[in-house]
Amino acid sequence: MGIFSMILSLLSGVALFLFGMSLMGDGLKMVAGNKLEAFLYRMTNTPLKGVALGTGVTSVIQSSSATTVMVIGFVNSGMMKLKQAIGIIMGANIGTSITGWILCLSYIDGKNGIAKILSTATITAVVAIIGIILRMACKRSVHKNIGNIMLGFAILMTGMQTMSGAVSPLKDSPTFTNMLTMFSNPL
Known part of the structure; x- marks a missing residue:
């Protein structure tokens, strides 16, 4: 992959990521408004509840980045509030570990494990299909906004996968590896 196409792919992934985040955020505001704010406050009013919520959400969607x-x-x-977000992000790190254990289950049966069904690519595809059906077929604005939330999430995940694919050739580049390993800890 040439450097120009790598940069172009990376920037298109960033664009998809930002658009998906915007679409999802706008849909959430339209659907939930004050109800979601009250729900999030109840679920994150203590740090322990926030960690539990972050762990659960990350375990389900299998992406601490998306959480x-x-x-x-x-x-x-x-x-x-930022104070509430800290607990959720800490829980997301715990949820990532749980996701790793779930992925290990895929090696039990060989190629046909649970990880194929629960992979982020499969979840993204299912969410995108449901989202577009809701957006195109439903008449009520609430259902259309739920479709927007789902499409935003799917676009966001696609953007993350595009960015990941764009920079994956760098792991085999000795120049890039040397550049990252040349820094040392002075302490």
Whole structure:
């Protein structure tokens, strides 16, 4: 992959990521408004509840990055305070460990494990299909906005996968590896 196409792919992934985050955030505001804000406050009013929520959400969607992005969207929109977001992000790190254990289950049966069904690519595809059906077929604005939330999440995840694919050739580049390993800790 040439450097120009790598940069172009990376920037298109960033564009999809930002658009998906915006679409999802706007849909959340339209659907939930004050109800979601009250729900998030109840679920994150103590740090332990926030950690539990972050762990659960990350375990289900299998992406601590997506959980963190959703939380950032909530903080940016004013639905959540930074103090509440910290617990969720800590829980997202725990949820990532649980996701790793779930992925290990895929090796039990060989190629046909639970990880194929619960992979982020499969979840993203299912969410995108449901989202577009809701957006195109439903008449009520609430259902259309739920479709927007789902499409925003799917676009966000696609953007993350695009960015990941764009920079994956760098792991085999000795120049890039040397550049990252040349820094040392002075302490």
